[in-house]
Amino acid sequence: MTVTLTWHGHSAFALEADGKQILIDPWFSGNPACQASADDQNPIAILLTHAHNDHVGDTVSIAKRTGAKVIATAELAGLIGKLGVENAHGGNHGGTVAFDGGTSKFVPAWHTSSYTMPDGSVVAPGVPAGLVVRFGGKTIYFAGDTCLFGDMALIGEEGLDLAVLPIGDNYTMGPADAIKAAKLLKAKAVVPCHYNTFPLLKQDGAQFARDIEAQTSCKAFVPQPGESIEVQ
Ligand code: NI
Ligand code: MN
DSSP: OOEEEEEOSTTOEEEEETTEEEEESOOOTTOTTOOSOGGGOOOSEEEOSOOOHHHHTTHHHHHHHHOOEEEEEHHHHHHHHHTTOSSEEEEOTTOEEEETTEEEEEEEOOSOOOEEOTTSOEEOOSOOEEEEEEETTEEEEEOOSOOOOTTHHHHHTTTOSEEEEEOOOSSSOOHHHHHHHHHHHTOSEEEEESOSSSGGGOOOHHHHHHHHHHHSSOEEOOOOTTOEEEEO
């Protein structure tokens, strides 16, 4: 089965297999790197790593329109439910949640998690997570926003076809630590994200790809926003 990963800039991804789409951290509206429209997405599930607005993005409007199941850590799922989404499902670290066609397992991430409400007030729903997604016969790790941590070696024991890693630095690990992460994760391939969204996150994706292929046995894919790759 063909599994296609599309990068919409920052940490927003679509996965497609067997005619089904899922979205991860779907920040379309206001994402300076994104060329796609939230209105064109038709996911069966939306997976969230944490509550920051650059990750929750258009979740509420897409889920209301499509009925997509929203999977997030418990407190964030509760908030999404309060914002009017009927099919929000909470889990927590170590837990695996099923959706139509696949599963998503919450694994640790070192970061923070807050959400700025439409009225400007800030709430702090839950903790950040990484996600190990099994879909279309592939196993894909979305690290979310995180630093490097040693237990990535345990996440690697999941048998990863692809690891999606932030490299933007400042709020997450930068390229050097992402290469160390790739060594721990032992994924077959790596895709960088959470970079070049705005000047603070400027990184050289092509250089990252050269470095990771020189220093590890991982293949690197560096899509441009809007581009897709086939997960192999
Ligand atoms: Ni964040
Ligand atoms: Mn972020």
